[in-house]
Amino acid sequence: MQILLVLPLILPLLIGCSALIRFRNIRQTVALICLFLNMLVCLLLLVETHLYGVQVVQSGGVIAPYGISLVVDSLTGVMLAISGIIGFAVGIFSAATIAANHQRFAYYPLFGFLMMGINFAFITGDLFTLYVAFEVMLMASFVLLTVGGERSQIEGGLKYVTLNLISSTIFLIAAGLTYAVAGTLNMAHLAAIMAEQPSPGIGTVLAALFLIAFGIKAAMFPLFFWLPASYHTPPIAVTALFGGLLTKVGIYSMWRVLVMIFPQELAYLQPLILVLAALTMIIGVLGAVAQTEFRRLLSFHIISQIGYLLMAIGLLTVDSMTGAVFFMVHVILAKTALFFVSGLAYELEGTYKLKKLGGLSKRAPGLALLFLFAAFSLAGFPPFSGFWGKLLLIRSGLEIGQYVIVAIALAVSLLTTYSMLKIWTEVFWKPLPKQDTELASPHKRLSPLMLAPVGVLVGLIIAIGVFAEPMYQLSEAAAVGVISPVSYIEAVLLPGTGE
């Protein structure tokens, strides 16, 4: 039991330690085995929390508000499971696509540190350790982003580093002030204290600080500029991992900290968050429509989808949060799958420029079909996973009468469809344009190893869309657990009663 909660931290760290192994192939095998085990453990944790409630480990055996608690509730379980799946998929995809000269720079060990940071951010029950997890994650991602040292990578990396450092700094200030106000940093304890004795003035300031700190990480309008400037520069497997998971850790932290700890203070900020959510959606999708580079287009879509996840915080009902958790799972899967597709298009034709790509529907019909499913899901067509998430969000918006944001969400869906169609016509439908110069095209055909991760992710998208009921129940449990965290607080602070 104990070991199960610690394993999501230890297994990725072991990947990190595999840098000691001299042979690249063994290193890669160790990494893939660890990633696979990590996925299994995360799925097991999800099942366990769903069956037996919130799971807690006090590290070092120190009792709750004084030590560092590791907590897995329904939301953490869902997030861990999805990150485990994505981690393994990206691991396989990297094995197929990452060039040997990138592997030389300890690619998998860094990957391991990144996964450790992500898992740690999900699993920790302590505000300051959340900061540490963010830093672990960012350090690993800084290096992954700039490995290879091309000019664009260095430039993108510099923007990424600077803005994320500022975000961490604001987070640290907010955490320090929270300690001054409440005298604790344990999230369960904090939630209990803030519910009993709210401190109106300073509480709102704290909530705003956390909103800015996590907003930068999550690429919220108007704090998103680092994302499109840096995400398209590293190798595509890295971009897929970043695009799938990193911004979502920011959103997860918003849910965990703002919704769970500062619900009353959040009430002041809700109108602001709704406006920001709307602008994030619109600016993101308009940016995407204007792009002519595959990866940059998808990067802007990340921002646009973040808007939907913010919208749930602005509405703040159980229904909207349920929709948001569902949408989160969907968007992580769809986004990673789409980045994979762009990488495979590059493998076939040697470019990411939409103008120079073409003819892939004839050349790789399987890939075209996979893209179509993922794109339709992102746009929110039934019966794919994106439909249900958006449906739940929009229904909850209508229920509490926020018609403007609902209208915007629907319009943005339409524009998403348009930009996906743009990719479809440019990359897959139109014939391959005559090239001025011969492009480097290392692969004439796609290996099964490259297609398998995309296939599995798209399979999951369809499965979630068709069998939406179990996923809905999981999301609802997660949403209830965050909005009224009674079981979370009890499990952490009163050991023995929770299990």
Next chain:
Amino acid sequence: MTRSVFFRFVVRVMLPVLFIFSLMLMLRGHNEAGGGFIGGLVASSGVILMTLAYGPDEVRQRLKIDFLRLMFFGLLIVILAGLVGLIIEGEFLAAEWWKPVLQGIGQLELGSPLLFDMGVYIIVLSVTSSIVMSMADEGERMDD
């Protein structure tokens, strides 16, 4: 890069002092001021002095340590220290103590926190040293 004779001499005298001081800081860290991080910083300041006095290439030749690999070794030790508590007591990172009595010396207090500190010491020493060495490499290249 300055390579004065005096500086080299002082460095040669200071090095053992620094390393022993750093070990002392690490060992007493559980109960008094000190610990793995500070100890590692002091030790790496020794490596930095060496790099300043002799240049990065000669330091590599003399020490024969790959600091990057050493870092991962330290990480393994840290994980191990966490697992000791998990295996014996069922609590991750719990402190486990082993207190053998040695004839004529007294009681020793060895435990998983010490192991943890050793791991931290190694990580800090190797990270700091490898950063400084690689920057010194760049400096050498600029001088050429």
Next chain:
Amino acid sequence: MLLAFAITAGMMFACGVYLMLRRSMVRLIIGLLLISYSVNLIIFSMDDPNTRGAPIIDSVEESAMSDPLPQALILTAIVISFGVLAFTLALGYRATQVAGTDNIDTLQSTDRGT
């Protein structure tokens, strides 16, 4: 004392922001450094002996003790910012090498769509 902390931290933060708004890479990095120091100072001033005593020892009266937790937090924050800034320094150095200038305004190629 608290007032002095507040003013110092505020000044350092302001200096850091000012430096970051300049065009030079070195100033950007020094600005980040100053900001992270000022945050450490802010956390240090979170210690309020009037509301909390140290939980561990009771040989000294509570008002004479300082809260150990902010100090532990600062230590961690220092370690982290040490690592991150070392990396930023290396990155900034590479950037000046690659771009041939330390003017940040020239690093725009990833912002444009081309």
